[in-house]
Amino acid sequence: MRILISLLIALFLMASQASAQETKALIKELQPVAQRSLGTFSQLVTKENYRQMGFESPEEVRSATLGIPIQDFMVRLDRLKKYEPGSRPDELLTATSQVIYPVLVKGQVRSSITLSKTKESWRAVSFGGFNFVKLASSTLMESSKVTGLDYSSYFLVRVPSLNLFFLGFRSNNELMLVPLMDNTGLEFKAGVSMKAERVFSAILPDAKAHNGLPR
Numbered sequence: 068m069r070i071l072i073s074l075l076i077a078l079f080l081m082a083s084q085a086s087a088q089e090t091k092a093l094i095k096e097l098q099p100v101a102q103r104s105l106g107t108f109s110q111l112v113t114k115e116n117y118r119q120m121g122f123e124s125p126e127e128v129r130s131a132t133l134g135i136p137i138q139d140f141m142v143r144l145d146r147l148k149k150y151e152p153g154s155r156p157d158e159l160l161t162a163t164s165q166v167i168y169p170v171l172v173k174g175q176v177r178s179s180i181t182l183s184k185t186k187e188s189w190r191a192v193s194f195g196g197f198n199f200v201k202l203a204s205s206t207l208m209e210s211s212k213v214t215g216l217d218y219s220s221y222f223l224v225r226v227p228s229l230n231l232f233f234l235g236f237r238s239n240n241e242l243m244l245v246p247l248m249d250n251t252g253l254e255f256k257a258g259v260s261m262k263a264e265r266v267f268s269a270i271l272p273d274a275k276a277h278n279g280l281p282r
Contacts (some may be wrong), residue, residue, distance in 0.1 A: 091219075093136075093166070100182060104180050104182065104194075105180065109131070121178035123172075130172060133170065137203070137218075137223050138222040139163045139167060140224050144227075147267065150267050152267075156263035164183060165192070167203075170200075178194070178200065206245060214236065228277055229277070233245055233266070242263035244262075253270060254269070255269075
């Protein structure tokens with residue numbers, strides 16, 4: 068039994084290290100593209116649209132820097148409908164090949180750049196979305212204080228069909244989700260981490276009742 072437990076711990080540590088190395092490798096790969104995209108962003112911000120882009124002045128974008136990127140995952144409705152409580156919730160996550168970079172000014176989140184992988188290359192597909200990235204970033208910072216995890220340990224989890232958004236992380240080899248917004252009906256409290264199994268079990272009835280049309 069001791070040998071089995073030691074083996075499981077060793078496997079978990081190896082998996083965690085591999086995941087961390089993959090994240091670092093991805094960040095390194097994306098950095099040149101993100102930096103070029105930040106330059107493009109600065110050209111898109113004008114005196115007319117700087118507030119819509121999330122900045123407090125047109126000049127702010129010129130001193131903007133990139134924050135730590137966050138990978139994007141989604142939960143498809145068809146797969147969620149087939150979810151059985153007790154099964155591995157990780158299997159519901161689908162990578163979208165998108166990464167969101169917070170855009171910072173003096174360490175404060177102002178806006179964001181979304182990169183997407185098409186075929187073999189990455190490119191910027193979206194600039195702005197400051198309300199959402201500010202919400203996600205503030206939730207991440209508060210959760211990080213509680214868990215002690217680096218920002219790079221978090222990722223975004225979206226359930227588009229139900230308009231639900233979470234931050235995800237792994238603790239003791241278990242998927243955890245942090246709601247970005249309160250949902251009294253589902254008893255989700257913004258910023259309070261929950262086991263993913265509990266989250267998916269709670270939203271399963273709504274998913275099964277969903278007609279597949281946008282809400």
